[in-house]
């Protein structure tokens with residue numbers, strides 16, 4: 466069967482800092498290839514809608530699968546599904562991916578017949594089953610399937626992360642993938658899932674709080690097959706288990722693989738396992754993204770980050786000591802006023818690191834989606850990109866954006882001061898000599914993207930598809946069935962759901978002090994379960 470996979474266009478944030486390969490759909494595509502199908506992949510972060518129509522005419526796919534990881538891409542994907550059906554009526558259209566999994570029924574409804582099914586959860590194990598069952602009554606028994614007739618059995622997890630390497634060879638114009646000066650840049654996955662349970666995040670609810678690892682040998686083989694010099698490690702939290710990081714590193718050394726790396730981790734993981742990060746620095750680790758989220762204890766507690774300002778400070782010291790450049794993320798709360806923005810600016814200017822701000826946004830699949838007491842001010846999916854305010858702001862909205870953009874500008878200028886510009890110019894010259902222009906284009910786009918009027922006007926656009934709002938606000942936590950895509954494994958030791966042997970994963974939210982112990986147990990137990 467001929468199958469075309471499509472990744473939608475980039476969101477606002479990606480327009481400047483990065484554009485990365487669609488690793489998830491590349492893995493699903495690899496599973497379809499392994500099952501004997503003829504597969505193509507079109508990434509609309511690089512190509513345009515007319516390219517999709519051309520591809521439909523040339524390739525004449527029997528099925529088209531959209532990857533929908535980001536909520537803000539929902540209207541685009543629905544309209545593309547409609548365009549595909551209009552061009553090829555008999556083509557089977559399906560949707561998968563992170564956000565798609567949390568709002569499957571809603572998508573089927575908006576699609577009004579253009580989306581034949583949504584496949585919830587991981588795609589690798591079920592894609593061969595779906596393609597095999599098209600036009601058959603077996604379709605309704607595929608794990609994770611949702612059609613206009615209702616839901617099938619619970620989604621199925623991939624039994625072994627080593628099974629499918631991403632089908633990178635299906636990508637076209639790979640030189641377009643980059644992150645900052647790592648231009649061009651490929652992506653790789655060493656582990657999947659996260660054993661923490663931050664209230665604003667859906668990474669843990671998607672994977673049922675599981676945490677799995679690829680073998681060091683497979684991870685190194687995958688890395689060795691990458692042609693690009695720079696690699697983004699997509700794991701939610703890198704090197705939770707330092708021995709895994711060391712083992713991968715040793716395999717890379719055996720294969721004489723030398724690259725520049727970018728990864729994301731937590732401050733407490735960095736503090737606990739400094740050695741593995743120092744070792745990776747020697748292997749080529751250049752940049753690290755730390756989601757500190759808040760600069761005070763109260764903020765950290767509200768996000769249930771289970772970290773403290775002293776751990777955050779220590780993590781920054783460690784990163785400086787080992788010589789890795791850090792980008793910090795802070796969550797801007799809609800109730801911030803001028804004074805609060807000023808405090809954050811002052812703090813950001815006092816540290817040498819790059820600081821990013823994202824706006825607090827409740828997402829389907831997160832706990833805050835159910836418990837957030839402030840009413841959503843919009844049901845426009847496109848604004849759910851953590852760069853727009855979707856909750857009532859204390860300042861008038863336009864004023865909030867003025868403060869946000871001013872802060873982004875101050876933070877940006879900090880790195881593009883005289884020395885920054887000199888460094889950027891020298892990077893740019895080197896990249897130009899290699900024919901890479903992504904980083905250079907990025908330097909000129911900032912004011913176009915972070916623009917008060919543009920952000921404010923985004924709220925005034927007509928809403929074609931309205932999001933299904935959360936059910937009435939509740940102070941009690943939602944029950945697990947409402948949150949998880951992949952249901953958690955029942956713990957063998959105590960018969961309860963979750964990863965912590967003492968059952969603390971389901972109650973860990975109450976933890977303030979002593980949370981570190983609870984999570985360490987969760988992390989260790991995730992290790993056993995993996």
Ligand code: B12
Pocket residue numbers: 474475476477478479483484485486487488489490492493530531532533534535536537559560561562563564584586587588589592654658665666667668699700701823828849850851852
């Ligand atoms: C790496 C990552 C990024 C990378 C690269 C992503 C990329 N190239 O696609 C970067 C840094 C660019 C990024 C950016 C952003 N990200 Co991000 N990102 C992630 C992260 C940590 C891992 C994604 C990943 O690669 N996983 C590994 C692959 C193998 O898994 P996967 O993509 O989910 O694919 C599997 C399934 O989803 C499914 N699947 C996927 N596609 C398809 C298609 C079909 C047809 C089928 C059947 C199945 C299927 O099968 C795959 C294999 O099992 C996730 C968190 C998470 N754990 O999912 C957040 C996450 C997806 N990102 C998030 C956000 C908010 C953003 C930004 C908007 C942030 C910002 N500051 O503006 C931007 C927007 C990016 C854009 N598209 O323009 C949110 C999404 C929230 C939401 N509900 O919309 C997440 C969930 C993080 C979170 N804490 O909540 N991100």
Ligand code: SF4
Pocket residue numbers: 659660661662663666667668669701702731756
């Ligand atoms: S540590 Fe928290 S924010 Fe990071 S992936 Fe895990 S649950 Fe999400």
